[in-house]
Amino acid sequence: MTLGTALRQGQQLLAQGGVAEPRLTAEVLLCHALRREKIYLYSHPEHELSTIEWLHYGRYLHERLKGKPTQHITRRQEFFGREFAVSAEVLIPRPETEHVVERAARVAPDAARILDIGTGSGALAVTLALEHVRELAVATDISAGALRVARENARRHGAAVAFVHTDLAAGLCGPFDLIVSNPPYIPEAEIPHLQHEVRDWEPRVALAGGADGAEPYRRIAPEAERLLRPGGWLVFEIGFQIEAAVRAVFGPCWRDVETGYDLAGLPRVMSARYEPGQRGTKCES
Numbered sequence: 001m002t003l004g005t006a007l008r009q010g011q012q013l014l015a016q017g018g019v020a021e022p023r024l025t026a027e028v029l030l031c032h033a034l035r036r037e038k039i040y041l042y043s044h045p046e047h048e049l050s051t052i053e054w055l056h057y058g059r060y061l062h063e064r065l066k067g068k069p070t071q072h073i074t075r076r077q078e079f080f081g082r083e084f085a086v087s088a089e090v091l092i093p094r095p096e097t098e099h100v101v102e103r104a105a106r107v108a109p110d111a112a113r114i115l116d117i118g119t120g121s122g123a124l125a126v127t128l129a130l131e132h133v134r135e136l137a138v139a140t141d142i143s144a145g146a147l148r149v150a151r152e153n154a155r156r157h158g159a160a161v162a163f164v165h166t167d168l169a170a171g172l173c174g175p176f177d178l179i180v181s182n183p184p185y186i187p188e189a190e191i192p193h194l195q196h197e198v199r200d201w202e203p204r205v206a207l208a209g210g211a212d213g214a215e216p217y218r219r220i221a222p223e224a225e226r227l228l229r230p231g232g233w234l235v236f237e238i239g240f241q242i243e244a245a246v247r248a249v250f251g252p253c254w255r256d257v258e259t260g261y262d263l264a265g266l267p268r269v270m271s272a273r274y275e276p277g278q279r280g281t282k283c284e285s
């Protein structure tokens, strides 16, 4: 069977199975089976699949039709122009999370000491560590499995990030100039109604944000007050339905609380500057 035929048949199967973007998915899976880049599919349409390539492709199509996310089959996902390894132990980095990188670069372009809370695959920490010169980059996660993946991604990209296995930022000392976090933010009651690719394949610890989705933010804000230098920035990714609840976590020590919107016009990031005032005095509201 030639690549052209394999692609057409794969696309057809995926479309019949209700998989979104069947053509693109077939291309990605076929490339993975061949261990080739996409350009090869179109520059060598006459390539005859070997038995082993055909077996791999068939297995990947079958797995995708069963609901396994494409990124869990290929074990990689691009984020901010770099390829990240992913596994069932990490959230697949989403394009929306690139807004956190952009917002951080805008509000704190010179941040020398940075912290990523709940790093998952390490996408944010590694990207931020590589996009600017840093004195220190630290990333935490409560999942040891996620930290293994994040360490591998940092090694692969040559990023100097110190990974810490802890609950949020427990045990860390500041000061940091910038803290970023994309914590779990799905309200508990919504978890059963998520797309099954997400609900059944992504780690629950990366999704569930307590009763209203904002519990991790309520816990992170006081940690950020403990760890940020005066004038330092906190940048959150937020779920679109919890903007008001996240805004409410910023008490009187915070200034310039600002929401950013994604390409669909939905609230996606929130940034704020920590201004505690003089030592021993209360922050003025």
Ligand SMILES: C[S@@+](CC[C@H](N)C(=O)[O-])C[C@H]1O[C@@H](n2cnc3c(N)ncnc32)[C@H](O)[C@@H]1O
Binding pocket: 090, 091, 092, 093, 094, 097, 117, 118, 119, 120, 121, 122, 123, 124, 140, 141, 142, 143, 146, 166, 167, 168, 169, 181, 182, 183, 184, 185, 205, 206, 207
């Ligand atoms: C939504 S995922 C984000 C992953 C990654 N930062 C990204 O943007 O792709 C949230 C991450 O927070 C971690 N996490 C959840 N609760 C945590 C806690 N209490 N302390 C540290 N990390 C936690 C999860 O293991 C998961 O890796």
